[in-house]
Amino acid sequence: MNDYMIRGTAAGGEIRVFAAYTKATVEEARERHGLSPVATAALGRLMTGALMMGSMMKNDSDVLTLQIHADGPINGLTVTANARGEVKGYVGNPEVMLPPKNGKLDVGGAVGIGLLSVVKDLGLKEPYSGQTILVSSEIGDDLTYYFANSEQVPSSVGLGVLMNKDNTVRHAGGFIIQLMPFASEETISTLEANIGKMNSVTQYLDEGMTPVELAQQVLGELELVVQGEMPVKFYCDCNKEKVAAAVASIAREDIEEMIADDEDIEVKCHFCNTAYTYTPEDLQGILDYSDKEA
Known part of the structure:
Protein backbone atom coordinates (compact mmCIF):
# COMPACT_ATOMS: atom_id res chain seq x y z
CA MET A 1 0.00 0.00 0.00
CA ASN A 2 1.39 3.41 -0.97
CA ASP A 3 1.26 6.26 1.53
CA TYR A 4 -1.86 8.37 1.17
CA MET A 5 -4.51 10.24 3.11
CA ILE A 6 -8.26 10.58 2.76
CA ARG A 7 -10.67 13.22 3.98
CA GLY A 8 -14.42 12.97 4.15
CA THR A 9 -17.58 13.38 6.17
CA ALA A 10 -20.10 11.17 7.93
CA ALA A 11 -23.57 11.42 9.47
CA GLY A 12 -24.79 13.91 6.86
CA GLY A 13 -21.84 16.24 7.38
CA GLU A 14 -22.02 16.22 11.18
CA ILE A 15 -18.60 14.55 11.36
CA ARG A 16 -15.35 15.49 9.63
CA VAL A 17 -13.01 12.57 8.90
CA PHE A 18 -9.30 12.24 8.09
CA ALA A 19 -7.29 9.01 7.87
CA ALA A 20 -3.80 8.21 6.61
CA TYR A 21 -1.34 5.42 5.89
CA THR A 22 2.26 6.58 6.36
CA LYS A 23 4.59 3.56 6.47
CA ALA A 24 7.07 4.75 3.81
CA THR A 25 7.02 8.31 5.15
CA VAL A 26 7.92 7.20 8.67
CA GLU A 27 10.48 4.68 7.41
CA GLU A 28 12.25 7.44 5.47
CA ALA A 29 12.42 9.55 8.63
CA ARG A 30 13.84 6.56 10.50
CA GLU A 31 16.50 5.98 7.87
CA ARG A 32 17.48 9.64 7.50
CA HIS A 33 17.88 10.24 11.22
CA GLY A 34 19.02 6.80 12.39
CA LEU A 35 16.10 6.62 14.81
CA SER A 36 15.72 4.05 17.56
CA PRO A 37 12.41 2.13 17.63
CA VAL A 38 10.83 4.34 20.30
CA ALA A 39 12.04 7.52 18.58
CA THR A 40 10.59 6.21 15.30
CA ALA A 41 7.24 5.58 16.98
CA ALA A 42 7.13 9.02 18.60
CA LEU A 43 8.19 10.96 15.50
CA GLY A 44 6.03 8.80 13.23
CA ARG A 45 2.92 9.48 15.28
CA LEU A 46 3.55 13.23 15.31
CA MET A 47 4.31 13.29 11.56
CA THR A 48 1.12 11.36 10.79
CA GLY A 49 -0.94 13.73 12.91
CA ALA A 50 0.72 16.74 11.27
CA LEU A 51 -0.06 15.44 7.77
CA MET A 52 -3.75 15.22 8.55
CA MET A 53 -3.76 18.60 10.30
CA GLY A 54 -1.88 20.12 7.37
CA SER A 55 -4.59 18.93 4.99
CA MET A 56 -7.07 21.04 6.97
CA MET A 57 -5.35 24.24 5.79
CA LYS A 58 -6.69 25.98 2.69
CA ASN A 59 -3.66 27.17 0.73
CA ASP A 60 -0.66 25.29 -0.64
CA SER A 61 1.63 27.91 0.88
CA ASP A 62 0.26 27.41 4.43
CA VAL A 63 2.66 25.72 6.85
CA LEU A 64 1.92 23.87 10.09
CA THR A 65 4.56 23.27 12.76
CA LEU A 66 4.08 20.95 15.75
CA GLN A 67 6.66 21.13 18.53
CA ILE A 68 6.88 19.14 21.73
CA HIS A 69 9.00 20.60 24.52
CA ALA A 70 9.24 18.09 27.35
CA ASP A 71 11.59 16.61 29.94
CA GLY A 72 11.87 13.08 28.50
CA PRO A 73 15.07 11.57 27.12
CA ILE A 74 13.95 12.05 23.50
CA ASN A 75 14.69 15.75 24.12
CA GLY A 76 11.74 17.15 22.17
CA LEU A 77 10.25 16.74 18.68
CA THR A 78 9.64 19.13 15.80
CA VAL A 79 7.49 18.42 12.74
CA THR A 80 6.45 20.63 9.83
CA ALA A 81 3.71 19.82 7.29
CA ASN A 82 1.81 21.60 4.55
CA ALA A 83 -1.50 21.28 2.71
CA ARG A 84 0.14 19.28 -0.12
CA GLY A 85 0.72 16.11 1.90
CA GLU A 86 4.38 16.81 2.63
CA VAL A 87 5.98 16.45 6.06
CA LYS A 88 9.41 16.55 7.67
CA GLY A 89 10.62 16.31 11.26
CA TYR A 90 13.29 15.41 13.76
CA VAL A 91 13.83 14.53 17.42
CA GLY A 92 16.42 15.89 19.83
CA ASN A 93 17.85 12.46 20.74
CA PRO A 94 17.36 10.00 17.86
CA GLU A 95 19.11 7.14 19.68
CA VAL A 96 16.93 7.15 22.83
CA MET A 97 16.28 3.66 24.18
CA LEU A 98 13.81 2.63 26.86
CA PRO A 99 12.52 -0.77 28.03
CA PRO A 100 9.01 -1.67 26.77
CA LYS A 101 6.01 -0.68 28.87
CA ASN A 102 3.15 -3.18 28.99
CA GLY A 103 4.72 -4.95 26.03
CA LYS A 104 4.76 -1.82 23.86
CA LEU A 105 7.25 0.91 22.97
CA ASP A 106 7.24 3.48 25.77
CA VAL A 107 6.57 6.62 23.73
CA GLY A 108 5.13 8.46 26.74
CA GLY A 109 8.25 7.74 28.80
CA ALA A 110 10.53 8.86 25.97
CA VAL A 111 8.61 12.12 25.45
CA GLY A 112 8.10 13.00 29.12
CA ILE A 113 6.10 15.81 30.73
CA GLY A 114 5.81 19.10 28.87
CA LEU A 115 3.97 21.17 26.29
CA LEU A 116 2.64 20.83 22.74
CA SER A 117 2.92 23.93 20.54
CA VAL A 118 0.98 24.32 17.29
CA VAL A 119 1.96 27.11 14.89
CA LYS A 120 0.06 27.78 11.66
CA ASP A 121 1.66 30.17 9.18
CA LEU A 122 -1.27 31.13 6.96
CA GLY A 123 0.46 34.03 5.19
CA LEU A 124 -0.93 36.63 7.58
CA LYS A 125 1.08 39.22 9.50
CA GLU A 126 1.32 36.94 12.51
CA PRO A 127 1.07 33.15 12.56
CA TYR A 128 -1.59 31.47 14.67
CA SER A 129 -0.07 29.88 17.74
CA GLY A 130 -1.62 27.59 20.32
CA GLN A 131 -0.14 25.66 23.22
CA THR A 132 -1.43 22.96 25.55
CA ILE A 133 -0.01 20.61 28.13
CA LEU A 134 0.80 17.02 27.24
CA VAL A 135 -1.89 14.89 28.85
CA SER A 136 -0.31 11.48 28.20
CA SER A 137 2.72 12.19 25.98
CA GLU A 138 1.48 9.41 23.66
CA ILE A 139 0.87 12.04 20.91
CA GLY A 140 -2.68 11.00 19.88
CA ASP A 141 -4.21 11.91 23.24
CA ASP A 142 -2.25 15.16 23.25
CA LEU A 143 -3.56 16.24 19.85
CA THR A 144 -7.09 15.30 20.94
CA TYR A 145 -6.67 17.56 23.97
CA TYR A 146 -5.23 20.36 21.83
CA PHE A 147 -8.22 20.35 19.46
CA ALA A 148 -10.70 20.45 22.34
CA ASN A 149 -8.96 23.16 24.33
CA SER A 150 -7.26 25.42 21.79
CA GLU A 151 -9.62 25.11 18.82
CA GLN A 152 -12.81 24.10 20.70
CA VAL A 153 -13.36 21.21 18.29
CA PRO A 154 -14.35 17.90 19.93
CA SER A 155 -12.07 15.36 18.27
CA SER A 156 -10.66 11.87 18.51
CA VAL A 157 -7.11 11.30 17.28
CA GLY A 158 -5.70 7.80 16.86
CA LEU A 159 -2.08 7.29 15.75
CA GLY A 160 0.13 4.24 15.51
CA VAL A 161 3.55 3.01 14.38
CA LEU A 162 4.29 -0.72 14.36
CA MET A 163 7.90 -1.89 14.08
CA ASN A 164 9.37 -5.07 12.58
CA LYS A 165 11.86 -7.19 14.54
CA ASP A 166 14.69 -5.70 12.46
CA ASN A 167 13.57 -2.23 13.67
CA THR A 168 12.20 -1.11 10.29
CA VAL A 169 8.65 0.26 10.08
CA ARG A 170 6.00 -2.41 9.53
CA HIS A 171 2.97 -0.09 9.47
CA ALA A 172 2.14 3.51 10.35
CA GLY A 173 -1.00 5.59 10.11
CA GLY A 174 -3.90 7.10 11.97
CA PHE A 175 -7.16 9.04 11.96
CA ILE A 176 -8.68 12.30 13.13
CA ILE A 177 -12.45 12.39 13.68
CA GLN A 178 -14.06 15.74 14.47
CA LEU A 179 -17.59 16.70 15.46
CA MET A 180 -19.14 19.71 13.78
CA PRO A 181 -20.94 22.26 16.01
CA PHE A 182 -24.36 21.11 14.77
CA ALA A 183 -23.78 17.40 15.47
CA SER A 184 -26.81 15.78 17.09
CA GLU A 185 -26.73 14.05 20.46
CA GLU A 186 -27.55 10.78 18.72
CA THR A 187 -24.54 11.10 16.41
CA ILE A 188 -22.28 12.04 19.32
CA SER A 189 -23.45 9.09 21.41
CA THR A 190 -23.04 6.65 18.51
CA LEU A 191 -19.54 7.88 17.75
CA GLU A 192 -18.47 7.77 21.40
CA ALA A 193 -19.71 4.20 21.70
CA ASN A 194 -17.83 3.17 18.55
CA ILE A 195 -14.58 4.74 19.74
CA GLY A 196 -14.94 3.07 23.13
CA LYS A 197 -14.98 -0.36 21.47
CA MET A 198 -11.95 0.19 19.25
CA ASN A 199 -8.67 -1.72 19.31
CA SER A 200 -5.33 -0.02 18.65
CA VAL A 201 -4.60 1.66 15.32
CA THR A 202 -1.58 -0.60 14.79
CA GLN A 203 -3.74 -3.71 15.17
CA TYR A 204 -6.10 -2.53 12.45
CA LEU A 205 -3.20 -1.57 10.18
CA ASP A 206 -1.58 -4.95 10.74
CA GLU A 207 -4.85 -6.57 9.64
CA GLY A 208 -4.40 -4.77 6.33
CA MET A 209 -6.95 -2.00 6.74
CA THR A 210 -6.73 0.93 4.34
CA PRO A 211 -7.35 4.52 5.49
CA VAL A 212 -10.96 4.21 4.29
CA GLU A 213 -11.47 0.98 6.22
CA LEU A 214 -9.77 2.43 9.31
CA ALA A 215 -12.05 5.46 9.22
CA GLN A 216 -15.13 3.28 8.76
CA GLN A 217 -14.02 1.15 11.71
CA VAL A 218 -14.12 4.27 13.88
CA LEU A 219 -17.47 5.40 12.49
CA GLY A 220 -19.23 2.04 12.74
CA GLU A 221 -22.73 2.33 11.28
CA LEU A 222 -22.18 6.02 10.50
CA GLU A 223 -21.50 5.94 6.76
CA LEU A 224 -18.30 7.54 5.48
CA VAL A 225 -18.41 9.74 2.38
CA VAL A 226 -14.89 10.18 0.96
CA GLN A 227 -14.42 13.67 -0.47
CA GLY A 228 -10.76 13.55 -1.42
CA GLU A 229 -7.56 11.54 -1.45
CA MET A 230 -3.93 12.62 -1.77
CA PRO A 231 -0.50 10.98 -1.64
CA VAL A 232 1.71 11.87 1.33
CA LYS A 233 5.48 11.75 1.69
CA PHE A 234 8.53 12.86 3.64
CA TYR A 235 9.80 15.99 1.92
CA CYS A 236 12.34 18.65 2.88
CA ASP A 237 12.83 21.79 0.78
CA CYS A 238 16.31 22.56 2.12
CA ASN A 239 19.20 23.38 -0.22
Whole structure:
Protein backbone atom coordinates (compact mmCIF):
# COMPACT_ATOMS: atom_id res chain seq x y z
CA MET A 1 0.00 0.00 0.00
CA ASN A 2 1.39 3.41 -0.97
CA ASP A 3 1.26 6.26 1.53
CA TYR A 4 -1.86 8.37 1.17
CA MET A 5 -4.51 10.24 3.11
CA ILE A 6 -8.26 10.58 2.76
CA ARG A 7 -10.67 13.22 3.98
CA GLY A 8 -14.42 12.97 4.15
CA THR A 9 -17.58 13.38 6.17
CA ALA A 10 -20.10 11.17 7.93
CA ALA A 11 -23.57 11.42 9.47
CA GLY A 12 -24.79 13.91 6.86
CA GLY A 13 -21.84 16.24 7.38
CA GLU A 14 -22.02 16.22 11.18
CA ILE A 15 -18.60 14.55 11.36
CA ARG A 16 -15.35 15.49 9.63
CA VAL A 17 -13.01 12.57 8.90
CA PHE A 18 -9.30 12.24 8.09
CA ALA A 19 -7.29 9.01 7.87
CA ALA A 20 -3.80 8.21 6.61
CA TYR A 21 -1.34 5.42 5.89
CA THR A 22 2.26 6.58 6.36
CA LYS A 23 4.59 3.56 6.47
CA ALA A 24 7.07 4.75 3.81
CA THR A 25 7.02 8.31 5.15
CA VAL A 26 7.92 7.20 8.67
CA GLU A 27 10.48 4.68 7.41
CA GLU A 28 12.25 7.44 5.47
CA ALA A 29 12.42 9.55 8.63
CA ARG A 30 13.84 6.56 10.50
CA GLU A 31 16.50 5.98 7.87
CA ARG A 32 17.48 9.64 7.50
CA HIS A 33 17.88 10.24 11.22
CA GLY A 34 19.02 6.80 12.39
CA LEU A 35 16.10 6.62 14.81
CA SER A 36 15.72 4.05 17.56
CA PRO A 37 12.41 2.13 17.63
CA VAL A 38 10.83 4.34 20.30
CA ALA A 39 12.04 7.52 18.58
CA THR A 40 10.59 6.21 15.30
CA ALA A 41 7.24 5.58 16.98
CA ALA A 42 7.13 9.02 18.60
CA LEU A 43 8.19 10.96 15.50
CA GLY A 44 6.03 8.80 13.23
CA ARG A 45 2.92 9.48 15.28
CA LEU A 46 3.55 13.23 15.31
CA MET A 47 4.31 13.29 11.56
CA THR A 48 1.12 11.36 10.79
CA GLY A 49 -0.94 13.73 12.91
CA ALA A 50 0.72 16.74 11.27
CA LEU A 51 -0.06 15.44 7.77
CA MET A 52 -3.75 15.22 8.55
CA MET A 53 -3.76 18.60 10.30
CA GLY A 54 -1.88 20.12 7.37
CA SER A 55 -4.59 18.93 4.99
CA MET A 56 -7.07 21.04 6.97
CA MET A 57 -5.35 24.24 5.79
CA LYS A 58 -6.69 25.98 2.69
CA ASN A 59 -3.66 27.17 0.73
CA ASP A 60 -0.66 25.29 -0.64
CA SER A 61 1.63 27.91 0.88
CA ASP A 62 0.26 27.41 4.43
CA VAL A 63 2.66 25.72 6.85
CA LEU A 64 1.92 23.87 10.09
CA THR A 65 4.56 23.27 12.76
CA LEU A 66 4.08 20.95 15.75
CA GLN A 67 6.66 21.13 18.53
CA ILE A 68 6.88 19.14 21.73
CA HIS A 69 9.00 20.60 24.52
CA ALA A 70 9.24 18.09 27.35
CA ASP A 71 11.59 16.61 29.94
CA GLY A 72 11.87 13.08 28.50
CA PRO A 73 15.07 11.57 27.12
CA ILE A 74 13.95 12.05 23.50
CA ASN A 75 14.69 15.75 24.12
CA GLY A 76 11.74 17.15 22.17
CA LEU A 77 10.25 16.74 18.68
CA THR A 78 9.64 19.13 15.80
CA VAL A 79 7.49 18.42 12.74
CA THR A 80 6.45 20.63 9.83
CA ALA A 81 3.71 19.82 7.29
CA ASN A 82 1.81 21.60 4.55
CA ALA A 83 -1.50 21.28 2.71
CA ARG A 84 0.14 19.28 -0.12
CA GLY A 85 0.72 16.11 1.90
CA GLU A 86 4.38 16.81 2.63
CA VAL A 87 5.98 16.45 6.06
CA LYS A 88 9.41 16.55 7.67
CA GLY A 89 10.62 16.31 11.26
CA TYR A 90 13.29 15.41 13.76
CA VAL A 91 13.83 14.53 17.42
CA GLY A 92 16.42 15.89 19.83
CA ASN A 93 17.85 12.46 20.74
CA PRO A 94 17.36 10.00 17.86
CA GLU A 95 19.11 7.14 19.68
CA VAL A 96 16.93 7.15 22.83
CA MET A 97 16.28 3.66 24.18
CA LEU A 98 13.81 2.63 26.86
CA PRO A 99 12.52 -0.77 28.03
CA PRO A 100 9.01 -1.67 26.77
CA LYS A 101 6.01 -0.68 28.87
CA ASN A 102 3.15 -3.18 28.99
CA GLY A 103 4.72 -4.95 26.03
CA LYS A 104 4.76 -1.82 23.86
CA LEU A 105 7.25 0.91 22.97
CA ASP A 106 7.24 3.48 25.77
CA VAL A 107 6.57 6.62 23.73
CA GLY A 108 5.13 8.46 26.74
CA GLY A 109 8.25 7.74 28.80
CA ALA A 110 10.53 8.86 25.97
CA VAL A 111 8.61 12.12 25.45
CA GLY A 112 8.10 13.00 29.12
CA ILE A 113 6.10 15.81 30.73
CA GLY A 114 5.81 19.10 28.87
CA LEU A 115 3.97 21.17 26.29
CA LEU A 116 2.64 20.83 22.74
CA SER A 117 2.92 23.93 20.54
CA VAL A 118 0.98 24.32 17.29
CA VAL A 119 1.96 27.11 14.89
CA LYS A 120 0.06 27.78 11.66
CA ASP A 121 1.66 30.17 9.18
CA LEU A 122 -1.27 31.13 6.96
CA GLY A 123 0.46 34.03 5.19
CA LEU A 124 -0.93 36.63 7.58
CA LYS A 125 1.08 39.22 9.50
CA GLU A 126 1.32 36.94 12.51
CA PRO A 127 1.07 33.15 12.56
CA TYR A 128 -1.59 31.47 14.67
CA SER A 129 -0.07 29.88 17.74
CA GLY A 130 -1.62 27.59 20.32
CA GLN A 131 -0.14 25.66 23.22
CA THR A 132 -1.43 22.96 25.55
CA ILE A 133 -0.01 20.61 28.13
CA LEU A 134 0.80 17.02 27.24
CA VAL A 135 -1.89 14.89 28.85
CA SER A 136 -0.31 11.48 28.20
CA SER A 137 2.72 12.19 25.98
CA GLU A 138 1.48 9.41 23.66
CA ILE A 139 0.87 12.04 20.91
CA GLY A 140 -2.68 11.00 19.88
CA ASP A 141 -4.21 11.91 23.24
CA ASP A 142 -2.25 15.16 23.25
CA LEU A 143 -3.56 16.24 19.85
CA THR A 144 -7.09 15.30 20.94
CA TYR A 145 -6.67 17.56 23.97
CA TYR A 146 -5.23 20.36 21.83
CA PHE A 147 -8.22 20.35 19.46
CA ALA A 148 -10.70 20.45 22.34
CA ASN A 149 -8.96 23.16 24.33
CA SER A 150 -7.26 25.42 21.79
CA GLU A 151 -9.62 25.11 18.82
CA GLN A 152 -12.81 24.10 20.70
CA VAL A 153 -13.36 21.21 18.29
CA PRO A 154 -14.35 17.90 19.93
CA SER A 155 -12.07 15.36 18.27
CA SER A 156 -10.66 11.87 18.51
CA VAL A 157 -7.11 11.30 17.28
CA GLY A 158 -5.70 7.80 16.86
CA LEU A 159 -2.08 7.29 15.75
CA GLY A 160 0.13 4.24 15.51
CA VAL A 161 3.55 3.01 14.38
CA LEU A 162 4.29 -0.72 14.36
CA MET A 163 7.90 -1.89 14.08
CA ASN A 164 9.37 -5.07 12.58
CA LYS A 165 11.86 -7.19 14.54
CA ASP A 166 14.69 -5.70 12.46
CA ASN A 167 13.57 -2.23 13.67
CA THR A 168 12.20 -1.11 10.29
CA VAL A 169 8.65 0.26 10.08
CA ARG A 170 6.00 -2.41 9.53
CA HIS A 171 2.97 -0.09 9.47
CA ALA A 172 2.14 3.51 10.35
CA GLY A 173 -1.00 5.59 10.11
CA GLY A 174 -3.90 7.10 11.97
CA PHE A 175 -7.16 9.04 11.96
CA ILE A 176 -8.68 12.30 13.13
CA ILE A 177 -12.45 12.39 13.68
CA GLN A 178 -14.06 15.74 14.47
CA LEU A 179 -17.59 16.70 15.46
CA MET A 180 -19.14 19.71 13.78
CA PRO A 181 -20.94 22.26 16.01
CA PHE A 182 -24.36 21.11 14.77
CA ALA A 183 -23.78 17.40 15.47
CA SER A 184 -26.81 15.78 17.09
CA GLU A 185 -26.73 14.05 20.46
CA GLU A 186 -27.55 10.78 18.72
CA THR A 187 -24.54 11.10 16.41
CA ILE A 188 -22.28 12.04 19.32
CA SER A 189 -23.45 9.09 21.41
CA THR A 190 -23.04 6.65 18.51
CA LEU A 191 -19.54 7.88 17.75
CA GLU A 192 -18.47 7.77 21.40
CA ALA A 193 -19.71 4.20 21.70
CA ASN A 194 -17.83 3.17 18.55
CA ILE A 195 -14.58 4.74 19.74
CA GLY A 196 -14.94 3.07 23.13
CA LYS A 197 -14.98 -0.36 21.47
CA MET A 198 -11.95 0.19 19.25
CA ASN A 199 -8.67 -1.72 19.31
CA SER A 200 -5.33 -0.02 18.65
CA VAL A 201 -4.60 1.66 15.32
CA THR A 202 -1.58 -0.60 14.79
CA GLN A 203 -3.74 -3.71 15.17
CA TYR A 204 -6.10 -2.53 12.45
CA LEU A 205 -3.20 -1.57 10.18
CA ASP A 206 -1.58 -4.95 10.74
CA GLU A 207 -4.85 -6.57 9.64
CA GLY A 208 -4.40 -4.77 6.33
CA MET A 209 -6.95 -2.00 6.74
CA THR A 210 -6.73 0.93 4.34
CA PRO A 211 -7.35 4.52 5.49
CA VAL A 212 -10.96 4.21 4.29
CA GLU A 213 -11.47 0.98 6.22
CA LEU A 214 -9.77 2.43 9.31
CA ALA A 215 -12.05 5.46 9.22
CA GLN A 216 -15.13 3.28 8.76
CA GLN A 217 -14.02 1.15 11.71
CA VAL A 218 -14.12 4.27 13.88
CA LEU A 219 -17.47 5.40 12.49
CA GLY A 220 -19.23 2.04 12.74
CA GLU A 221 -22.73 2.33 11.28
CA LEU A 222 -22.18 6.02 10.50
CA GLU A 223 -21.50 5.94 6.76
CA LEU A 224 -18.30 7.54 5.48
CA VAL A 225 -18.41 9.74 2.38
CA VAL A 226 -14.89 10.18 0.96
CA GLN A 227 -14.42 13.67 -0.47
CA GLY A 228 -10.76 13.55 -1.42
CA GLU A 229 -7.56 11.54 -1.45
CA MET A 230 -3.93 12.62 -1.77
CA PRO A 231 -0.50 10.98 -1.64
CA VAL A 232 1.71 11.87 1.33
CA LYS A 233 5.48 11.75 1.69
CA PHE A 234 8.53 12.86 3.64
CA TYR A 235 9.80 15.99 1.92
CA CYS A 236 12.34 18.65 2.88
CA ASP A 237 12.83 21.79 0.78
CA CYS A 238 16.31 22.56 2.12
CA ASN A 239 19.20 23.38 -0.22
CA LYS A 240 22.73 24.70 0.08
CA GLU A 241 21.61 28.33 -0.17
CA LYS A 242 18.97 27.99 2.56
CA VAL A 243 21.39 26.23 4.91
CA ALA A 244 23.93 28.97 4.18
CA ALA A 245 21.50 31.43 5.78
CA ALA A 246 21.80 29.42 9.00
CA VAL A 247 25.59 29.47 8.70
CA ALA A 248 25.42 33.25 8.30
CA SER A 249 23.77 33.50 11.73
CA ILE A 250 26.95 32.19 13.38
CA ALA A 251 29.10 34.85 15.05
CA ARG A 252 31.37 36.58 12.51
CA GLU A 253 34.54 35.80 14.47
CA ASP A 254 33.65 32.09 14.46
CA ILE A 255 33.23 32.07 10.66
CA GLU A 256 36.51 33.94 10.26
CA GLU A 257 38.19 31.32 12.43
CA MET A 258 36.79 28.56 10.20
CA ILE A 259 38.16 30.36 7.14
CA ALA A 260 41.56 30.71 8.79
CA ASP A 261 41.61 26.96 9.47
CA ASP A 262 41.45 26.53 5.66
CA GLU A 263 39.28 23.40 5.86
CA ASP A 264 35.84 22.53 4.52
CA ILE A 265 33.00 22.38 7.03
CA GLU A 266 29.90 20.18 6.91
CA VAL A 267 26.48 21.42 8.02
CA LYS A 268 23.43 19.15 8.27
CA CYS A 269 19.77 20.09 7.90
CA HIS A 270 17.92 19.38 11.15
CA PHE A 271 14.83 18.16 9.34
CA CYS A 272 16.25 15.70 6.80
CA ASN A 273 19.86 15.20 7.92
CA THR A 274 21.19 16.10 4.47
CA ALA A 275 24.83 17.25 4.72
CA TYR A 276 26.09 20.35 2.89
CA THR A 277 29.79 21.13 2.51
CA TYR A 278 31.13 24.69 2.58
CA THR A 279 34.67 25.52 1.48
CA PRO A 280 36.63 28.46 2.96
CA GLU A 281 35.71 30.32 -0.24
CA ASP A 282 32.02 29.59 0.37
CA LEU A 283 32.33 30.91 3.93
CA GLN A 284 34.02 34.07 2.71
CA GLY A 285 31.20 34.53 0.23
CA ILE A 286 28.67 34.20 3.08
CA LEU A 287 30.49 36.93 5.01
CA ASP A 288 30.68 39.18 1.95
CA TYR A 289 26.96 38.74 1.29
CA SER A 290 26.15 39.53 4.93
CA ASP A 291 28.21 42.72 4.71
CA LYS A 292 26.27 43.80 1.61
CA GLU A 293 22.93 43.17 3.30
CA ALA A 294 23.95 45.03 6.48
